[in-house]
Amino acid sequence: MLAIENTLFTIVMLAYFAAMILYFAFIAVKKEAVARVAVALQIAGFALHTAALVCRGIGAGRLPLTNQYEFATSFAWGLCLVSLIFIIRYKFPVLGAFAAPVIFLIIGYAAMQSKDVKALMPSLRSNWLGFHVSTAIIAYGAFGVSFVLSVIFLLRDRMKASGFLDQHIPNREKLDMLSYRSVSLGLLFLTFTIITGAIWAERAWGSYWSWDPKETWSLVTWIIYAVYLHLRLRRGWRGRSAAIFAVVGFICVLFTYLGVNTWLPGVHSYA
Amino acid sequence: MTMLKKFWKFISSMRFAIALLLILALACAAASLIPQNQTYEWYSQRYSERTAALIMALRLDDAFHSAWFIAITAFLCVNLLLCNLLRLPQLIRRTRAESRPEGALKLSGDISAPDVDDPEAAFARLRMPRPAPCKAEDGRDALFAARHTAGLWGAWVCHLGILLLILGFGLGQMTQKQYAVHGVPGQIRRIGDTACFLSIDDFRIDTREDGSVAQYTTDITVENTASVGPAGGSASVSVNHPAVLCGMKFYQNATGWAARVDVYKDGAPIQQEVVCAGDYLSVKDREGLVVMLNAFYPDYVMTPGVGPSTASDQLNNPAYLYSIYYQGQMVGMNALMADEKVTIDQYTVTFSDPQTYTLIQVKVDRFTPLALAGGLVTLLGLLLALYVQPARVWAIRQDDGRWTLYGQSRKGGALFRERFEKAIKEK
Ligand code: HEM
Numbered sequence: 001m002l003a004i005e006n007t008l009f010t011i012v013m014l015a016y017f018a019a020m021i022l023y024f025a026f027i028a029v030k031k032e033a034v035a036r037v038a039v040a041l042q043i044a045g046f047a048l049h050t051a052a053l054v055c056r057g058i059g060a061g062r063l064p065l066t067n068q069y070e071f072a073t074s075f076a077w078g079l080c081l082v083s084l085i086f087i088i089r090y091k092f093p094v095l096g097a098f099a100a101p102v103i104f105l106i107i108g109y110a111a112m113q114s115k116d117v118k119a120l121m122p123s124l125r126s127n128w129l130g131f132h133v134s135t136a137i138i139a140y141g142a143f144g145v146s147f148v149l150s151v152i153f154l155l156r157d158r159m160k161a162s163g164f165l166d167q168h169i170p171n172r173e174k175l176d177m178l179s180y181r182s183v184s185l186g187l188l189f190l191t192f193t194i195i196t197g198a199i200w201a202e203r204a205w206g207s208y209w210s211w212d213p214k215e216t217w218s219l220v221t222w223i224i225y226a227v228y229l230h231l232r233l234r235r236g237w238r239g240r241s242a243a244i245f246a247v248v249g250f251i252c253v254l255f256t257y258l259g260v261n262t263w264l265p266g267v268h269s270y271a
Numbered sequence: 272m273t274m275l276k277k278f279w280k281f282i283s284s285m286r287f288a289i290a291l292l293l294i295l296a297l298a299c300a301a302a303s304l305i306p307q308n309q310t311y312e313w314y315s316q317r318y319s320e321r322t323a324a325l326i327m328a329l330r331l332d333d334a335f336h337s338a339w340f341i342a343i344t345a346f347l348c349v350n351l352l353l354c355n356l357l358r359l360p361q362l363i364r365r366t367r368a369e370s371r372p373e374g375a376l377k378l379s380g381d382i383s384a385p386d387v388d389d390p391e392a393a394f395a396r397l398r399m400p401r402p403a404p405c406k407a408e409d410g411r412d413a414l415f416a417a418r419h420t421a422g423l424w425g426a427w428v429c430h431l432g433i434l435l436l437i438l439g440f441g442l443g444q445m446t447q448k449q450y451a452v453h454g455v456p457g458q459i460r461r462i463g464d465t466a467c468f469l470s471i472d473d474f475r476i477d478t479r480e481d482g483s484v485a486q487y488t489t490d491i492t493v494e495n496t497a498s499v500g501p502a503g504g505s506a507s508v509s510v511n512h513p514a515v516l517c518g519m520k521f522y523q524n525a526t527g528w529a530a531r532v533d534v535y536k537d538g539a540p541i542q543q544e545v546v547c548a549g550d551y552l553s554v555k556d557r558e559g560l561v562v563m564l565n566a567f568y569p570d571y572v573m574t575p576g577v578g579p580s581t582a583s584d585q586l587n588n589p590a591y592l593y594s595i596y597y598q599g600q601m602v603g604m605n606a607l608m609a610d611e612k613v614t615i616d617q618y619t620v621t622f623s624d625p626q627t628y629t630l631i632q633v634k635v636d637r638f639t640p641l642a643l644a645g646g647l648v649t650l651l652g653l654l655l656a657l658y659v660q661p662a663r664v665w666a667i668r669q670d671d672g673r674w675t676l677y678g679q680s681r682k683g684g685a686l687f688r689e690r691f692e693k694a695i696k697e698k
Binding site: 118119121122123125126128171173174177181184185187188191192194195198199200202203204205206207208209211213216217219220223224226227230231233234260 | 288289293295296299300302303307335440479481484513520524632634639642643646649650653654657684685689
């Protein structure tokens, strides 16, 4: 099973890479047929990615959500899922051109991690861990999409007006709205993540909140996105300022996910 | 008076909330970058003396329990409470108004479309409830429907949840009691200063084929010796599976090494106890004579310049690091291999039978359920605020018998307007 997973993982990486190139080509040659192939390729990659995760789950005999490799590949999976939802639902293939590099970077990071299946230490053997990490994947995926949308928003102002642009990139108001929808999804799931994490910590360590760096940074991230929501309600803060906040928020997400493990010690250091 | 009013307004304003939230985020970020609960000496070695002095002065060494951190949180709570209280009457009024046609029919909506032949079908396509017939101000026929007014309450419910959460956490921090009890099977220990005694009935370490640990389990019995309070009972406690007994919660927390200590006087055995690493034994026969088991190394190695350590968890080369005190003065300290003895005056001490002890954490926090409820209410509020979008749609009959359709959704924005236009086009 793990051998199958390994092969699938390589194919998935190639598929995402090809999708990324095709999305770029779509912007370069401005042909919708190219975009359709790119989306189809991303969908195929996503399906295989799902299969790879299932294989790993079966091979390891548990949810594939417990170490750096598994979380990185799942993070890429979540971002792929949420971006596909936005690409298809809002007919927005240009989003793919910006999301695909981020997905490719994350899955590339996963590829550099050790793929060994290690036996779980007792504290990690909990159903709450499953809820905790799977909600985190959706939250991070959604924040990733809002980051990408905000970058598009910020770039759109600098791009020259053209028919292609107007046809394929939503106007500023709609971009802002889409970013808001994805932050909403992210914040809802991040709240789930924090609550399930607290419940798990209480059962495993006897304390539901102990200001461990990872907990603290998830709170910082949560607050940043809460501020984003409030700023949007104020006149004059929609659009550009909100977009900048969404970018900062995603930097916090990345720091919570990578920086904390690398630079700050804590109970979360192993995952 | 106006000053006071302005002050209230500011204290309950969203501007203040945003400022507080940003300060809180910055404070958390800063505190997470500085290792917490270290001494001045530690900080001055790691950074510089000036930085260390600054850290101590600002209480950044224990930021999350410092007065300023608690003050920010308290301000946040006051801010939230006032905001929610002040907005409540307005919110009730608005909820009523939004579900009735009177207000809406006067408006031009966020978007409108003339010349609609079949307004009821348009309502259905917009996924609105069946519209109710009513009259516009000028007496024309009108239709009106509102949906999801509960969404108006999202922010309010979310803020209430955050208040409950902070309240539950804060009260918990102030009133919680925590104890740690450790020992080996057969031992009975008092739980802190309570009237309850914990007996360790059994301790098991389940390992997998590869030798890794799958689970630690302690069977415990708790007895309440006071005449009041809940009676005790027995339970199995393992990692991720705490148990509640005597109103306290028991967690499997850690494990470590213990050893049997035998004391002989003039060659005759006088005392025998199992002592956990870090614990001591007081020799009953001689007041002030104490034997401490500082550490146990199952696979002892001594590296010059580094000190003693263990090469593995296997009992390949067991060694006991002990110290002996008399009247508070250390009179001996050494590492002892198995079968070796220590002799002081007419007393001889041996260490043997290394075994693992269990550490059970005991906690009483009555406010955990409040914090959990707060978290769930916050979640519900977010769901309402972000996913339940109130909308109103109404139609007014034109002179030619067709209808003008209007729609309004504060939250829906561009997406609502897009759906509205689509619903009109679809026909
Ligand atoms: C600390 C004090 C806070 C104050 C005084 C405050 C105040 C407000 C106000 C006045 C609104 C507008 C309500 C409306 O339009 O109906 C609002 C909206 C909201 N607040 Fe807060 N807030 C605070 C903290 C938070 C926090 C920490 C969160 C956590 C997520 C939060 C979540 C929300 C949400 C979800 C909305 C609705 C946003 C939207 O509709 O897009 N608030 N807040």
